[in-house]
Amino acid sequence: MAATTFKAIYNDDDVLMSAVKRLRYEKYHIEEVYTPFPVHGLDKAMGLPHTRIAITAFLYGCVGLTVSVVMMNYIMIEDWPQDIGGKPSFGYLENMPAFVPIMFELTVFFAAHLMVITFYLRSRMWPFKEAENPDVRTTDDHFLVEVEVGNDEEALKNLLLETGAVEVHVPKKK
Amino acid sequence: MYTFSNRLRLGSYIAMAVGLICLLTGFLTAPSNVEEAKAIVASSHGDDHGGAHGEAGSHSTEGYGGTVTASDHGESHNGEPTNATSDTMKSEHVVSHENTTAQGENHAVEGEQEYMVSSGHQQSHTEGANHGETHGSVSGHGGSHGEEAHGGTHDASHDEHLLHQLQNRPWAALYVAAFFFFMIALGVLAFYAIQRAAQAGWSPLLFRVMEGITAYLVPGGIVVFVILALSVMHLNHMFVWMDADVVAHDKLLQGKAGYLNPIFFLLRAAIFLGGWIFYREYSRSLSLAQDQSDDNSYFVKNFRWSAAFLVFYLVTESMMSWDWIMSLDPHWFSTLFGWYVFASMFVSGITTIAIITIYLKSKGYLEEVNDSHIHDLAKFMFGISIFWTYLWFAQFMLIWYANVPEEVTYYVARFQDYKLPFFGMLVLNFIFPLLVLMNSDYKRVNWFVIMTGLIVLFGHYLDVFNMVMPATVGDQWHIGLPEIGGILFFGGLFVFWVFNALTKVPLQPKRNPFIEESRQFHY
Numbered sequence: 001m002a003a004t005t006f007k008a009i010y011n012d013d014d015v016l017m018s019a020v021k022r023l024r025y026e027k028y029h030i031e032e033v034y035t036p037f038p039v040h041g042l043d044k045a046m047g048l049p050h051t052r053i054a055i056t057a058f059l060y061g062c063v064g065l066t067v068s069v070v071m072m073n074y075i076m077i078e079d080w081p082q083d084i085g086g087k088p089s090f091g092y093l094e095n096m097p098a099f100v101p102i103m104f105e106l107t108v109f110f111a112a113h114l115m116v117i118t119f120y121l122r123s124r125m126w127p128f129k130e131a132e133n134p135d136v137r138t139t140d141d142h143f144l145v146e147v148e149v150g151n152d153e154e155a156l157k158n159l160l161l162e163t164g165a166v167e168v169h170v171p172k173k174k
Numbered sequence: 175m176y177t178f179s180n181r182l183r184l185g186s187y188i189a190m191a192v193g194l195i196c197l198l199t200g201f202l203t204a205p206s207n208v209e210e211a212k213a214i215v216a217s218s219h220g221d222d223h224g225g226a227h228g229e230a231g232s233h234s235t236e237g238y239g240g241t242v243t244a245s246d247h248g249e250s251h252n253g254e255p256t257n258a259t260s261d262t263m264k265s266e267h268v269v270s271h272e273n274t275t276a277q278g279e280n281h282a283v284e285g286e287q288e289y290m291v292s293s294g295h296q297q298s299h300t301e302g303a304n305h306g307e308t309h310g311s312v313s314g315h316g317g318s319h320g321e322e323a324h325g326g327t328h329d330a331s332h333d334e335h336l337l338h339q340l341q342n343r344p345w346a347a348l349y350v351a352a353f354f355f356f357m358i359a360l361g362v363l364a365f366y367a368i369q370r371a372a373q374a375g376w377s378p379l380l381f382r383v384m385e386g387i388t389a390y391l392v393p394g395g396i397v398v399f400v401i402l403a404l405s406v407m408h409l410n411h412m413f414v415w416m417d418a419d420v421v422a423h424d425k426l427l428q429g430k431a432g433y434l435n436p437i438f439f440l441l442r443a444a445i446f447l448g449g450w451i452f453y454r455e456y457s458r459s460l461s462l463a464q465d466q467s468d469d470n471s472y473f474v475k476n477f478r479w480s481a482a483f484l485v486f487y488l489v490t491e492s493m494m495s496w497d498w499i500m501s502l503d504p505h506w507f508s509t510l511f512g513w514y515v516f517a518s519m520f521v522s523g524i525t526t527i528a529i530i531t532i533y534l535k536s537k538g539y540l541e542e543v544n545d546s547h548i549h550d551l552a553k554f555m556f557g558i559s560i561f562w563t564y565l566w567f568a569q570f571m572l573i574w575y576a577n578v579p580e581e582v583t584y585y586v587a588r589f590q591d592y593k594l595p596f597f598g599m600l601v602l603n604f605i606f607p608l609l610v611l612m613n614s615d616y617k618r619v620n621w622f623v624i625m626t627g628l629i630v631l632f633g634h635y636l637d638v639f640n641m642v643m644p645a646t647v648g649d650q651w652h653i654g655l656p657e658i659g660g661i662l663f664f665g666g667l668f669v670f671w672v673f674n675a676l677t678k679v680p681l682q683p684k685r686n687p688f689i690e691e692s693r694q695f696h697y
Binding site (some may be wrong): 041054058085086087097098100 | 575
């Protein structure tokens with residue numbers, strides 16, 4: 001059975017940050033935080049592992065660079081060599097300076113687009129996906145923290161109110 | 175308060191002394207007449223000369239420095255390579271390519287007009303068109319000497335030219351090193367002024383370090399000025415346009431004489447240096463006064479002066495790069511040269527800030543500086559390295575593509591005689607920092623930033639080397655006693671002056687309005 005969670009709602013990102021730090025200090029487990037905008041430093045405060053998106057970006061960039069080189073080698077050198085501006089396409093290296101802007105652009109293009117797509121998929125967001133956030137106000141101006149309930153529900157409720165939560169949602173007893 | 179450690183001080187003295195000895199040796203062993211010059215070249219041909227730039231094709235450039243006379247410069251030699259390559263039709267490409275290459279190898283040995291082809295795997299069609307032009311008329315400075323040139327067709331002007339190149343070598347080595355360390359201080363001054371003008375919150379903790387480095391502007395600027403003044407007094411042949419004989423035979427230089435003349439040249443240099451040094455000293459005094467003040471008026475004043483300085487700097491830095499470096503090749507010009515030199519000095523300056531900050535931290539000073547500050551400096555190192563490459567490539571690609579004879583000569587000289595430093599510099603200044611500083615975590619590892627920084631600094635020394643040497647010593651370059659001596663001497667002077675300046679005041683500003691933000695800075 002999934003652990004029950006309390007949902008605390010905050011209306012300021014600074015209050016949210018200090019609340020998250022306090023909850024972590026008190027050894028509560030934070031399931032998830034929903035915010036209307038990226039809150040700087042929240043990932044560190046929550047103790048999330050370091051993102052690996054940078055590694056994927058590097059790899060995608062390498063793919064883009066390779067694609068551009070192979071593509072232009074085929075188009076400009078092998079398939080249909082032309083003499084542009086007195087520089088006949090005899091070989092890739094010889095004409096390389098002319099290709100550098102395209103190599104750069106495709107590297108950036110692949111890295112950027114594939115990185116965004118990866119991010120969406122990793123966040124389990126795809127077209128026609130139902131929104132997962134428990135309260136629609138987190139897309140407007142409220143911040144929601146899901147905290148796993150420990151042994152003492154009352155203590156957690158008090159703690160959340162103490163940290164500045166404007167609402168605390170307690171699931172109904174079964 | 176920082177105290178200059180004795181070991182560092184002693185180290186800087188030793189570096190200066192050894193450097194001075196090497197430099198003097200360089201000056202004393204420079205040939206004083208044509209016979210000595212020929213003897214030097216003959217003896218060095220067997221060993222290091224061949225090794226240093228003995229790439230295939232680079233020695234096949236018979237006599238374009240010496241045999242083309244000064245009056246030739248108007249015409250461009252559209253040699254065979256241009257026609258051979260550009261007229262080929264699509265279906266014949268492979269065949270004609272092989273032909274051209276084969277031709278090139280033959281002609282390289284014969285050493286006539288077709289010399290271009292053999293080295294032309296990068297630039298076969300560009301090179302044919304332009305050699306006779308610039309190098310001939312600028313009395314052959316930067317011209318290169320094929321091996322054949324020393325066997326067969328000598329003439330007196332060629333020998334004279336060789337002598338000048340060899341005589342230039344210690345001067346050029348001195349100038350490259352003097353300019354390089356001066357440029358670091360100037361780059362730091364620009365970075366400092368930007369922090370001031372932007373009212374940056376992260377950097378005030380580093381202001382005293384930056385001010386310490388910019389203290390070197392005074393001795394460094396004076397040395398560079400003296401070298402320029404000695405050039406004007408004809409103690410060397412680095413700036414060919416200073417030679418009245420050359421100008422008398424050169425239409426292009428006559429046209430530029432209104433700008434490129436010795437008096438105006440020195441006057442400009444004095445204005446540039448005066449302006450930079452004035453801003454440095456004044457901003458420093460405002461910065462110190464702010465520490466004793468009880469309001470922010472000095473801070474605001476410093477902000478205004480810094481913004482005004484940046485305008486002055488961007489104009490004068492650009493002109494300085496034309497005067498002090500671009501005019502070494504007085505026929506050649508590039509409109510973004512000033513930016514290119516700026517990028518080089520900016521990244522060298524930021525790297526030096528990072529290195530000195532980390533050094534001071536390791537000695538227990540600057541406790542408040544944390545890894546996030548180092549991280550930001552390393553991000554700048556990374557970013558400006560890419561920026562430098564962007565400018566380098568923007569300059570190169572347009573010239574390569576347009577293929578205008580008087581422009582491509584600049585790169586032809588470097589491709590042929592400077593393969594190792596020229597391409598090595600690209601690896602050190604672009605590929606190396608790109609791969610090594612890309613990872614976010616590595617930018618926070620202090621020793622890693624230091625090691626990377628030293629390599630980047632060496633790369634930018636090579637950059638200056640590549641800017642100055644081809645025009646002054648041509649293919650007679652080595653990294654030998656005078657070059658190393660120059661680095662040691664000015665490196666020692668730089669360390670001595672900078673760390674001495676750092677001992678003068680506490681390393682942390684007290685009353686800067688952003689000091690608290692800087693202390694709390696985190697990434």
